[in-house]
Amino acid sequence: MxxxxxxxxxxxxxxxxxxxxxxxxxxxxxxxxxxxxxxxxxxxxxxxxxxxxxxxxxxxxxxxxxxxxxxxxxxxxxxxxxxxxxxxxxxxxxxxxxxxAEYLFFPFCETRSVGEMLAFHTEERRPAMLTHVVDLYADDLTTFPNGVSPDRAMLDRTGYYAHTRHDATGQPIDRQLDMSGGLRWRFEDHIPYERRRIDRIALFKSRKGLTLLPDHSFNEPEYNTYACPWHHNLTAAICSFRAAKALKTNAGSTFDIPSFRWRNSVEFQWTSRQLLDLGLMEPGQWF
Missing domain, CATH: 3.40.50 (Rossmann fold)
Structure with a gap:
């Protein structure tokens, strides 16, 4: 349609x-x-x-x-x-x-549907799910000048950081974190401060009065939490060429970046197992 x-x-x-x-x-x-x-x-x-x-x-x-x-x-x-x-x-x-050029992965997505995963998440009384945006990039920018190549994609295996989120008075917010890493961290001089975070509440249950804000968080605090108070919950990952594409198509950054590769670059295997092993998403109680 x-x-x-x-x-x-x-x-x-x-x-x-x-x-x-x-x-x-x-x-x-x-x-x-x-x-x-x-x-x-x-x-x-x-x-x-x-x-x-x-x-x-x-x-x-x-x-x-x-x-x-x-x-x-x-x-x-x-x-x-x-x-x-x-x-x-x-x-x-x-x-x-x-x-x-963004691709959702969740634990065991090769054999289970997104509907099955969210049914379990709902049973745990969770109305939203944290996703980490994992930057992908082409292994060779001479061959792939826009930074995008699904067949030769790489990602960072380390260099991800969690920072406690604070409210307007400077107090820590319960179960909320600001996440950083990937290309947005390594090339932060070319990324506006407000766009450097890699946490995104990309899966959520809509409701009246709920508002998604320009920083990818919601006006309802519980929607922004990574887990419930009593145990760890499922999280997912969005594997994304978006940052690589922006850095290589922007005239202010493209000439400063001859390659995205560094000592902690690894080939992306396009599997949920790799993301779980790297700690980029969490299975929670779902096995």
Whole structure:
């Protein structure tokens, strides 16, 4: 199905929001758009809704499997506004959001669906799930000048840090952390301070009055926690070429970065096991 605007989608596309989980994928450009859509369809989302400009082309076989909404991801705030509009129109719906060239992984995703995972998470009385954005990058920027190559992707095996989050009075906030690492940490001179964090609450259950904020957190504190008070919970990872792509397409940084590789670069195996072994996501009580 194709819709000319978000408003038209909200008026006539309610069937796509009838039952979750749903995936909202925002195309900032057309880099790896097809692979992003295929990856999330394979995970078992009930609906995959792609927001992209009219001129973007996708593979013909995907047209019947997704809901396409004509949309431009600029200014940056319109993405958050759209997610909030959909959340208010469909309360109680498990929702996921990401951008093109980003790929969701969760524990045991090779053999279990995203619906099964969220059913367990719901049983643990959790309305949201922390995801870490793990930066991917091409192994050779001469061959892949935009920093993107799924077939030759690498990631950092170390260099991830957790910082206690504080409120406006300087007091620590219970079970909330600011996470850093990856390309945003190694090339922080080229990244605005407010965009260096790699924590994102990308999976959440919508409800009336819930608002996603521009820093990828919510106005409801419990939605921003990494676990419940009594034990560890599931977390997931979004493996993303977005930072690499931005650093190599931005004239202010591209000439300063001849390579993303360093001593702690390893080949990305495209498996949840590797991410679990590196401590980039947590299985909690789900085995």
């Amino acid at each position: 194709q819709y000319e605007s978000v408003d038209q989608f909200l008026k006539s596309g309610q069937a796509a929001l009838a039952k979750g989980p749903v995936a909202l994928i925002f195309a900032e450009d057309n880099v790896e758009l097809n692979s992003t859509l295929r990856h999330h369809l394979k995970l078992g989302f009930r609906s995959v809704i792609a927001f992209m400009p009219q001129g973007f082309e996708i593979d013909a076989d995907l047209e019947s499997d997704i809901h396409r909404v004509t949309f431009t991801c600029a200014p940056r705030s319109v993405v958050f506004d759209t997610i909030n509009q959909i959340g208010q129109a469909a309360p109680g719906l498990w929702t996921y959001y990401c951008y093109n």
